[in-house]
Amino acid sequence: MSATVLRMSDVHLRRGARQxxxxxxxxxxxxxxxxxxxxxxxxKTTVLRAIAALEPFHRGRIAIDDVxxxxxxxxxxxxxxxxxxxxxxxxxxxxxxxxxxxxxNVCLAPVHVHGVSQADAxxxxxxxxxxxGVEHRADALPRELSGGEAQRVAIARAxxxxxxxxxxxxxxxxxxxxxxxxxxxRLRALLADGRTLVVSTHDEEFARHFATRxxxxxxxxxxxx
Amino acid sequence: MSIKGAASGARxxxxxxxxxxxxxxxxxxxxxxxxxxxxQELVWAGDSExxxxxxxxxxxxxxxxxxxxxxxxxxLARGLGRTPRFINITFSSLVQSIARxxxxxxxxxxxxxxxxxxxxxxxxxxxxxxxxxxxRASDTxxxxxxxxxxxxxxxxxxxTVAYEILLGAAREYGVQPVSFEDxxxxxxxxxxxxxxAVLLDNILAERMLxxxxxxxxxxxxxxxxxxxxxLAPANVPLRARIDELLRAAMRDGSLERILRTWNIWNADQPxxxxxxxxxxxxxxxxxxxxxxxxxxxxxxxxxRRYLPSLLRASMIxxxxxxxxxxxxVAVGVLIATxxxxxxxxxxxxxxxxxxxxxxxxxxxxLFVLYYGIAAAIRLPAFVAALLGLALNYAAYESEIYxxxxxxxxxxxxxxxxxxxLTERQVLTLVRGPQAxxxxxxxxxxxxxxxxxDSSLVSVLTVLELTKQTQIFATNLGSWVIPGALCAGxxxxxxxxxxxxxxxxxxxxxxPTE
Numbered sequence: 001m002s003a004t005v006l007r008m009s010d011v012h013l014r015r016g017a018r019q020x021x022x023x024x025x026x027x028x029x030x031x032x033x034x035x036x037x038x039x040x041x042x043x044k045t046t047v048l049r050a051i052a053a054l055e056p057f058h059r060g061r062i063a064i065d066d067v068x069x070x071x072x073x074x075x076x077x078x079x080x081x082x083x084x085x086x087x088x089x090x091x092x093x094x095x096x097x098x099x100x101x102x103x104x105n106v107c108l109a110p111v112h113v114h115g116v117s118q119a120d121a122x123x124x125x126x127x128x129x130x131x132x133g134v135e136h137r138a139d140a141l142p143r144e145l146s147g148g149e150a151q152r153v154a155i156a157r158a159x160x161x162x163x164x165x166x167x168x169x170x171x172x173x174x175x176x177x178x179x180x181x182x183x184x185x186r187l188r189a190l191l192a193d194g195r196t197l198v199v200s201t202h203d204e205e206f207a208r209h210f211a212t213r214x215x216x217x218x219x220x221x222x223x224x225x
Numbered sequence: 226m227s228i229k230g231a232a233s234g235a236r237x238x239x240x241x242x243x244x245x246x247x248x249x250x251x252x253x254x255x256x257x258x259x260x261x262x263x264x265q266e267l268v269w270a271g272d273s274e275x276x277x278x279x280x281x282x283x284x285x286x287x288x289x290x291x292x293x294x295x296x297x298x299x300x301l302a303r304g305l306g307r308t309p310r311f312i313n314i315t316f317s318s319l320v321q322s323i324a325r326x327x328x329x330x331x332x333x334x335x336x337x338x339x340x341x342x343x344x345x346x347x348x349x350x351x352x353x354x355x356x357x358x359x360x361r362a363s364d365t366x367x368x369x370x371x372x373x374x375x376x377x378x379x380x381x382x383x384x385t386v387a388y389e390i391l392l393g394a395a396r397e398y399g400v401q402p403v404s405f406e407d408x409x410x411x412x413x414x415x416x417x418x419x420x421x422a423v424l425l426d427n428i429l430a431e432r433m434l435x436x437x438x439x440x441x442x443x444x445x446x447x448x449x450x451x452x453x454x455x456l457a458p459a460n461v462p463l464r465a466r467i468d469e470l471l472r473a474a475m476r477d478g479s480l481e482r483i484l485r486t487w488n489i490w491n492a493d494q495p496x497x498x499x500x501x502x503x504x505x506x507x508x509x510x511x512x513x514x515x516x517x518x519x520x521x522x523x524x525x526x527x528x529r530r531y532l533p534s535l536l537r538a539s540m541i542x543x544x545x546x547x548x549x550x551x552x553x554v555a556v557g558v559l560i561a562t563x564x565x566x567x568x569x570x571x572x573x574x575x576x577x578x579x580x581x582x583x584x585x586x587x588x589x590x591l592f593v594l595y596y597g598i599a600a601a602i603r604l605p606a607f608v609a610a611l612l613g614l615a616l617n618y619a620a621y622e623s624e625i626y627x628x629x630x631x632x633x634x635x636x637x638x639x640x641x642x643x644x645x646l647t648e649r650q651v652l653t654l655v656r657g658p659q660a661x662x663x664x665x666x667x668x669x670x671x672x673x674x675x676x677x678d679s680s681l682v683s684v685l686t687v688l689e690l691t692k693q694t695q696i697f698a699t700n701l702g703s704w705v706i707p708g709a710l711c712a713g714x715x716x717x718x719x720x721x722x723x724x725x726x727x728x729x730x731x732x733x734x735x736p737t738e
Contacts, residue, residue, distance in 0.1 A: 052643050084645035095636035099659050099733070109644035112654060154640075161644060 003030045005165055005196045006051065011060035012071065013043075013050055020046045021057065022220040028165075028198060031191055035207035036200040038217035044200035045092075047217070048167045051198070052089045053080055064165060084113075088158035092170040094150045096142035102129065102153045103138040109161045121160075128156040132186060147174040151183075159190075166190065168199045172206050184210035267302040267309050270323065271333035272316040275408060278428065278487040279334050280311070293487040294332045297351060300479060301330070301454075304470040317384050317406065317695065320344060321704070323455050329463065331455040334426065336386050337509045340700055341455060346464045349471055350451030350507060351480065352489075353497040354426045356387050358443040359415060359434075365441045368422050374400045380411035380420040383692070384699040386450055387424045389512025403606075403686045404696065410596065412437050414686075417599050419606070426450075428489055450510035451497070475502055524706045531697045532710065538693035539714045545610060545689065546676045546718075552615035553675070554668070557622025562652070564623065565630050575623070582620035588681055590617055595685045610682035618675055625667045629660035662733050669726035673719045690714055 006028040013021040021043050028034050036044045049055040050069075051062055059071040067083045069075050075083070096105050106125040110116040116124070129135040132152040137145060145153060151171065158166060168187075172180045180203070187197055188210060201207055207214050216223045271280040273290050280292040290311050302309035314322045316333060323331040324344055335341065337350055360368045368374050371394040379394070381387040383404035391402035403420055405411045411423040412433040423430070423440075430442045454471075456464050474480040475498040484490040500507055563575045582590070594616075595609040604612065633656045641655045642648075680691035694711035698704045 054639050054642065081645065084643065087643070089640075089643040091636055091640060093636060095634070095640035097637060097641070097655050097659070099662060108641075108654065109646065112650055113645040157640075157644070 004028070005030050005032075005065060006198065007061075007063045008047070008051070009061045009063075011047075011050060011057050011062060013046060013055065013057035020220055021050070023060070024217070024220065024222055025060075026215050026222050028196055030164075030196055031194065032212045033187060033191055033197040033199065033210060035211035035214045036198060036217065037202070037204070037207055037214055038223070040202075042217040043220045044217055045169050048089065048169055048198065048200055051165075052087055052167055053083055054089075085161065086163055087165045087167065088161065088163035089167045090151070090154045090158050090169065090171065092173060094142070094154040096145075096150055096154055096157070098142050101139050101141060102134065102145065102149075102156075105142070105153060106157045106160045109157070114161060124160060125156070128159055129153070131189075132156050148179045148183075151175075152186075155186075163195075165196045165198065168197065170200055170202070172201055172203045180206055264329075265307060267298065267305055267307040267330065268312060268328045269298045269302075269309060269330040269332050270312050270314045270319060270328035271331070272319065273311075273313050275316055275333065276432075278432065278489055280332075293483050293489065294334075296483045296486070297474075297480070298330070298332055300474055300483070301467055301470050304473070305466060316382075317699070320455065320699065324457055326457050329456065329460065330467070334428070334452050335455050337451040337453045337507070338386055339509045339511060341453070342509055344458070344703075346456040346458050346461050348454035348456070348464055349468045349501050350453050350497060351471055352452040352484070353493040354428060354450055354452065355446035355493070356390060356424055356448040356450065357427045357430050357446050359412065359423045359425070359430050359440050360421065360443065361415060361418075362439065362441045364421065365443070369443055370445070371400055371424070371447060372398045374398065374422055377401065377421040378403050378419070379422045379424055380405055380414060380686070381424045382406075382408045382411070383696060385425075386448065386510050386512050387426070388696070389700070390448060391424060393512050404683075404688055404692065405686055406684050409433065410686075412440065413596070413599075415440050417603055419599075419603065448510065448512075449493075451507065472502060527697075527701055528706050528710060531707070535690065535693055535697070535707075535710055535714060538688055538690040539718065541688065542676065542679050542690040543718055545607070545614070545682065545687070546672070546679050549611050549614035549618065549679070550672050550675055552611070553618035553622050553671075556615065556619035557626055560619060560623035561626035561630060564627050566648075566652075579620045579623055582617050583624075587613065587617045587678065588684065591681060591685055606682075606685045606687050610679075610685050610687045613685075614675060614679060614682065618671060621671055622668070625664045625671070626660060629663040630656060632663055633659050662730075665726055665730060665733075669723060672722055676719055676722075677715065 004027050008027070009025050011021050011024045012019070024043070024047060036047060038044055046055065050057050051064065053069060053075055056074060057069075057071045061071060062069045064083060064086050067079060067086060069079070069083070096102070097108070100108065103122065103125050106128060107118070107121040110121040110124065111118060126135060126138070129138055129152075132155060134149050134152045134156070137149050137153070142150060142153070151174075155166075155168075171183060175183060184206060187199070190197065191212075199211070271290075271294060273280050273282050275281075278292055279294050280290050283289040283291045295311070298309045298311070312328055314327065314331075319331050319333060319335065320341060322328070334354075337347060341347055358368070358371065368377070371379070371390075374394075375398050378401045379391055380403040381391055383406060388402060388404055391400060394400045395402050403411075405414075408425060408429045411420065411425065412430075414420050415423050416437060416439040424447060427442070427446070434440065434442060454467060456467075471480070480498075481490060481494070484494060560575050560579065563571050567575065591610070591613040594613045595604060595606065598604075637655055637659070638651055641651045646654065679689055683689060683692035690711060694707045697707040701707060
């Protein structure tokens with residue numbers, strides 16, 4: 001394993017009285033595509049949300065490169081700011097901004113968070129959409145996109161800020177077999193660019209074909225690889 | 226049931242049928258008898274809010290009214306062999322209410338004007354009054370007559386001869402007429418400096434001088450007029466009997482006794498009594514307005530003459546509504562943001578504000594803002610109106626925005642956060658713009674509602690479209706043409722707003738570029 005990008009150590013997370021994660025530990029090295037697998041309710045999505053700092057956990061530690069989140073203490077704004085540069089996330093239901101065109105969805109963060117000029121952001125946006133095969137949908141609103149198109153726009157939006165680590169929640173859930181194949185190839189291509197991916201999925205075949213490694217969760221703990 | 230029981234039951238039914246039939250016959254008989262006999266009551270109307278010495282609630286027994294007009298009504302009812310019964314009707318609607326037959330007689334300092342003579346059956350005059358100018362004590366040398374009041378605000382009661390005189394003076398001397406809904410606030414506004422003079426009947430001026438003070442009444446009167454009783458136009462026979470009773474009361478001194486009891490007997494009255502008893506023709510009071518009276522005009526001419534002032538009033542309505550809505554939206558956004566993002570104290574305070582503004586009448590809020598706090602902050606009428614409408618509507622707007630903000634899916638907000646947007650950027654770039662699209666339709670509704678609610682600010686002397694229409698209708702003695710023009714103007718103002726909203730909605734549905 002090359003340099004470690006993500007290290008989860010003994011992460012415990014509960015919602016109210018319910019224990020969701022009970023000591024999750026695993027590592028992901030640079031250039032890996034890790035498939036996070038397990039039955040429904042095993043904590044796959046929660047692991048991704050904890051890494052993206054969308055949900056606080058009460059024990060353990062998550063380190064992404066040189067940024068660390070500690071269980072039980074809220075992350076500082078500075079930590080969050082640095083984390084957001086390193087971690088991108090693609091949601092299961094895409095969560096594109098409904099009032100903006102595909103291109104504007106992609107350019108929002110570069111322009112407003114990273115101070116990229118409008119022209120540069122547009123240029124980069126076009127490259128990303130084109131690489132994902134949806135440049136012809138640049139001006140469409142999210143509700144006008146098919147499920148597969150919306151997913152690719154969501155990937156482009158996450159990649160626009162150039163994160164080292166890309167998290168994807170159930171990316172194959174709404175895709176037919178051909179689309180699934182295509183997505184797998186595109187994700188492998190991202191690895192070639194030096195990115196690291198953690199993908200939660202139910203799809204055993206997809207994981208076997210495209211993941212470099214599988215991490216299995218069972219009832220909130222890692223059950224094996 | 227036994228056979229015996231059944232028989233007795235049947236008897237019972239027969240007996241009851243007999244009783245009901247008997248009762249119906251008796252009632253029908255009573256009805257016929259009532260129709261044949263003259264009515265038992267003299268229903269007369271006034272506005273007890275106007276107060277003493279005309280008609281006011283008895284301070285010792287608030288369910289009873291007292292005043293010189295109450296005693297005149299008693300006198301007339303006695304003469305007619307009827308029982309007097311008072312009903313309260315707002316002064317500004319009194320004439321129209323009598324015309325449609327809500328009461329037999331209207332008696333409330335109603336002026337003998339050409340419009341009233343045209344729209345109603347008027348009695349002989351029972352009191353002669355003078356229109357007098359009141360000014361602050363320090364201004365007695367500066368403002369002696371209307372001509373001295375160029376560019377100054379002069380208040381009076383709307384829909385009166387005094388108001389018509391001020392309209393004439395506006396044309397002639399450039400005074401600014403200010404129309405009030407009642408006869409107390411012109412004087413309190415005079416004392417605090419919102420108006421520079423008040424033109425009203427001497428009885429009112431003298432009463433308010435005792436009650437409020439702080440101003441002086443100029444000795445020279447601007448005009449003279451008479452109070453008359455008014456009846457529905459078809460009620461001429463009753464009018465003739467009332468005229469006879471009034472003349473008798475002048476002859477035998479009973480009217481003088483009543484007026485003396487209320488301290489309003491003066492040197493003008495014997496002259497009036499002499500004229501009435503001699504059968505002299507007493508002309509109606511006309512304001513300084515020398516243009517032909519609207520009552521003799523065709524509807525078309527009247528509409529043409531009043532349209533410019535209605536258009537001016539529409540401008541007030543539209544400017545007031547737009548500014549109030551703008552402010553209401555801004556304040557509403559702040560309240561909604563505070564309620565969604567604020568801490569517990571902020572949320573509780575803002576919830577309290579919203580409940581207070583939604584839970585109390587806007588009319589009350591306007592009164593408090595204009596008159597209630599006048600001792601501390603003297604807001605100009607337009608500013609008070611603007612603030613009153615805006616602060617009230619802000620509460621409603623904030624509820625729309627709050628629910629719109631809360632309707633934006635959490636996923637959208639999380640997606641924005643993972644991209645590195647700050648909470649403020651999430652609000653201004655992602656959550657706010659989407660909430661605005663959701664809020665557009667209810668906001669349009671509210672704006673149209675506000676356009677119409679702006680008519681309430683006439684209670685603060687702001688002369689907007691509905692008030693101007695009411696003045697027009699009072700002068701004309703009819704609501705048909707003024708009502709149609711007013712409705713047309715409101716529609717002209719509200720329809721473009723609805724159309725603009727529809728267009729925006731369509732544009733937001735379509736691809737952006």
